[in-house]
Amino acid sequence: MELLKVQGSDNRFILLDQTLLDHALTQDELTAFTTWVCQAEKTDGVLVVDQASHAGPLGQMTVINADGSRASMCGNGLRTVARYLADKYGQDEFTVETPAADLRVARQENFAIGVPAFAVEISPIRTDLTALPAQNLGQRPLLNTVVPEFSDHLRFSTVAVPNPHLISFVEDDEDLNSTLAELGQRLNAENSYFPQGVNLNFAKILGKNQLFVRTYERGVGFTNACGTGMSATSWAFSQIFPEDYDGNVFITVFNPGGMVKTRLHLADSNPWIELVGNATIMGIFEVEESALHRGSWSDGQVHFEASPEQAAYQDFVAEIKK
Ligand SMILES: N[C@@H](CCC[C@H](N)C(=O)O)C(=O)O
Numbered sequence: 324m325e326l327l328k329v330q331g332s333d334n335r336f337i338l339l340d341q342t343l344l345d346h347a348l349t350q351d352e353l354t355a356f357t358t359w360v361c362q363a364e365k366t367d368g369v370l371v372v373d374q375a376s377h378a379g380p381l382g383q384m385t386v387i388n389a390d391g392s393r394a395s396m397c398g399n400g401l402r403t404v405a406r407y408l409a410d411k412y413g414q415d416e417f418t419v420e421t422p423a424a425d426l427r428v429a430r431q432e433n434f435a436i437g438v439p440a441f442a443v444e445i446s447p448i449r450t451d452l453t454a455l456p457a458q459n460l461g462q463r464p465l466l467n468t469v470v471p472e473f474s475d476h477l478r479f480s481t482v483a484v485p486n487p488h489l490i491s492f493v494e495d496d497e498d499l500n501s502t503l504a505e506l507g508q509r510l511n512a513e514n515s516y517f518p519q520g521v522n523l524n525f526a527k528i529l530g531k532n533q534l535f536v537r538t539y540e541r542g543v544g545f546t547n548a549c550g551t552g553m554s555a556t557s558w559a560f561s562q563i564f565p566e567d568y569d570g571n572v573f574i575t576v577f578n579p580g581g582m583v584k585t586r587l588h589l590a591d592s593n594p595w596i597e598l599v600g601n602a603t604i605m606g607i608f609e610v611e612e613s614a615l616h617r618g619s620w621s622d623g624q625v626h627f628e629a630s631p632e633q634a635a636y637q638d639f640v641a642e643i644k645k
Pocket residue numbers: 334367386388393394395396397398399400486487522540541542543546548549550551552
């Protein structure tokens with residue numbers, strides 16, 4: 324049985340195609356395998372690929388966070404699932420079923436030599452607080468709003484794409500580090516505002532249509548990048564800083580793991596965000612199916628073949644950091 328280790332903006336996942344198994348893993352087996360493999364392989368989650376439940380999409384994606392919790396969406400993960408299905412079925416443009424919607428994906432020109440790239444649709448975009456869900460924050464969505472319970476100097480915005488995001492534009496590195504860690508932990512433990520936790524994104528505006536975003540993810544903690552987080556932050560940026568935003572061109576979003584491009588299609592009948600970035604295969608595991616059902620493997624039971632794509636990606640990141 325082959326499993327992939329993949330990354331989008333160095334947000335790392337194990338990709339498990341359940342259709343290749345003799346017996347699909349049960350939900351409990353998936354949870355146990357995910358919590359074990361994410362610790363063992365230092366990945367942020369497992370992306371489960373299945374047959375779509377209805378006609379149209381080329382496959383279905385389920386996202387399991389490192390702690391075993393389920394998420395309605397994953398932007399970086401969807402690019403790697405799109406790459407996997409595109410290679411498997413020889414198609415470059417199709418839809419993928421996710422819990423909230425069938426989402427469009429399309430192969431793009433490589434970001435650099437050996438760095439394949441995909442565009443994915445991020446939608447639906449919902450601003451009502453019930454969509455996150457959020458409570459004890461008043462009736463209106465937060466939009467650059469002071470929330471003294473969260474910080475004495477930062478402002479916050481909320482949006483679901485459709486997984487929940489809380490966003491703040493910051494200036495100090497101190498906020499990008501300790502404030503983000505402290506608030507991210509607080510709002511993802513038992514708390515009276517986000518009963519199901521929230522993905523917390525802190526962003527710096529680097530220039531016209533240029534952002535840096537760092538995310539503390541629900542179910543994970545600090546990640547190298549969060550695709551839905553960068554998309555949600557791009558949306559908040561367009562609403563709060565119209566003088567720095569040009570809707571006719573892509574926004575460049577840097578993150579600790581690399582860079583993506585986003586573009587907002589808010590005038591469409593179903594508003595959506597286009598997220599473009601790398602979809603990199605880090606390597607392939609060969610493992611007995613029984614180890615997946617058991618929820619772990621030992622060194623002798625697995626063979627890992629690293630892919631040259633990761634080195635090509637690292638060269639690309641070195642180039643953009645210059
Ligand atoms: N890394 C993802 C988001 C994964 C889900 C998130 N942790 C949640 O629970 O909502 C991305 O790239 O979007």
